[in-house]
Amino acid sequence: MTCIASISTSQTLSRQVSKTDYLKRMKAVNWTKKLAEDAFIDPVKELQSYVATPILSDNEKLFTPSDEAVKEGEGVFQSVKLIKSVASLDKLPDENVPEVAVIGKSNVGKSSLLQALFSSTPNIVKTGKKPGQTQTLNFFDVDGKFRLVDVPGFGYNMPANYHELVEGYLTSRKNLCRTLCLKSGSTRYPVDKLGKDMISEMGIPYVIVLTKIDRFSPHLLLKTFLETKQTYIQTGGNCFPQLFVVSSLTGAGIPFLQTFIAHITGNLKSPMFTVQEKELAKESPSIFAVY
Numbered sequence: 433m434t435c436i437a438s439i440s441t442s443q444t445l446s447r448q449v450s451k452t453d454y455l456k457r458m459k460a461v462n463w464t465k466k467l468a469e470d471a472f473i474d475p476v477k478e479l480q481s482y483v484a485t486p487i488l489s490d491n492e493k494l495f496t497p498s499d500e501a502v503k504e505g506e507g508v509f510q511s512v513k514l515i516k517s518v519a520s521l522d523k524l525p526d527e528n529v530p531e532v533a534v535i536g537k538s539n540v541g542k543s544s545l546l547q548a549l550f551s552s553t554p555n556i557v558k559t560g561k562k563p564g565q566t567q568t569l570n571f572f573d574v575d576g577k578f579r580l581v582d583v584p585g586f587g588y589n590m591p592a593n594y595h596e597l598v599e600g601y602l603t604s605r606k607n608l609c610r611t612l613c614l615k616s617g618s619t620r621y622p623v624d625k626l627g628k629d630m631i632s633e634m635g636i637p638y639v640i641v642l643t644k645i646d647r648f649s650p651h652l653l654l655k656t657f658l659e660t661k662q663t664y665i666q667t668g669g670n671c672f673p674q675l676f677v678v679s680s681l682t683g684a685g686i687p688f689l690q691t692f693i694a695h696i697t698g699n700l701k702s703p704m705f706t707v708q709e710k711e712l713a714k715e716s717p718s719i720f721a722v723y
């Protein structure tokens with residue numbers, strides 16, 4: 433995996449873990465190398481191993497890429513450039529490639545997640561311990577194929593024009609194909625009410641990503657996972673019915689999310705739709721749209 437090397441050289445993450453540590457931990461619970469690798473790609477598999485009942489129904493397991501598709505997805509992220517940082521809506525770049533925005537509370541790990549997705553381009557994203565480091569919309573071009581957009585967080589130290597800039601961008605951007613809405617894996621905040629209300633009011637299609645999963649025990653994480661699912665997915669709305677979980681520190685879950693982004697921006701050759709997804713897409717096309 434390419435992502436680990438640059439994460440372990442990152443100055444910003446406070447604790448250094450690595451894929452090797454992750455695999456060692458899995459070996460300690462008697463996982464084979466293949467199972468451990470699978471859980472690294474999609475950590476939900478690890479969570480499932482702690483309980484006998486399925487934590488996902490078929491309708492919540494729509495995105496299940498093959499090993500080849502994951503390789504293809506990771507490969508899409510090789511060439512990344514910061515093209516523009518924008519503080520007002522009249523300065524936005526053109527709309528001719530699909531965009532995926534990353535939103536969430538201040539300090540939830542948006543910039544770190546982008547850096548982990550862009551691990552083949554070290555130090556391209558600024559991250560910080562203090563909440564409110566990101567003050568502009570930052571547009572990152574991925575190989576000329578699509579863009580990821582780092583969005584200022586809500587909660588602490590928001591830019592003065594936050595509502596105009598962020599809500600204006602999210603609700604009016606024609607090439608915005610999906611929004612990744614980040615939420616901490618911590619059980620201390622089972623519902624991010626502000627974020628949920630904001631995104632529901634805007635009515636845009638989004639995907640929930642639980643962050644910083646390396647900080648929590650599998651049992652706590654499982655509790656957050658189930659509560660989050662109940663809050664965001666089982667209550668309907670514009671949320672993609674599958675939760676993603678990541679650690680930008682270990683890289684766990686990053687290849688899976690890279691593959692999903694490659695898929696929704698129309699950059700995966702491998703066909704990806706399950707029968708369930710096709711059925712659900714008939715009712716809510718925007719949640720399942722592929723650019």
Ligand SMILES: Nc1nc2c(ncn2[C@@H]2O[C@H](COP(=O)(O)OP(=O)(O)OP(=O)(O)O)[C@@H](O)[C@H]2O)c(=O)[nH]1
Pocket residue numbers: 444445446447536537538539540541542543544545558559560561562563564565566567583584585586643644645646647678679680681682
């Ligand atoms: N352990 C751990 N720490 C993380 C992870 N992701 C981010 N962090 C830490 O969380 C803090 C905030 O990370 P950022 O990526 O700057 O958060 P942000 O959401 O972009 O913050 P704002 O600019 O305030 O909106 C930093 O100290 C990161 O090192 C993770 O996966 N694991």
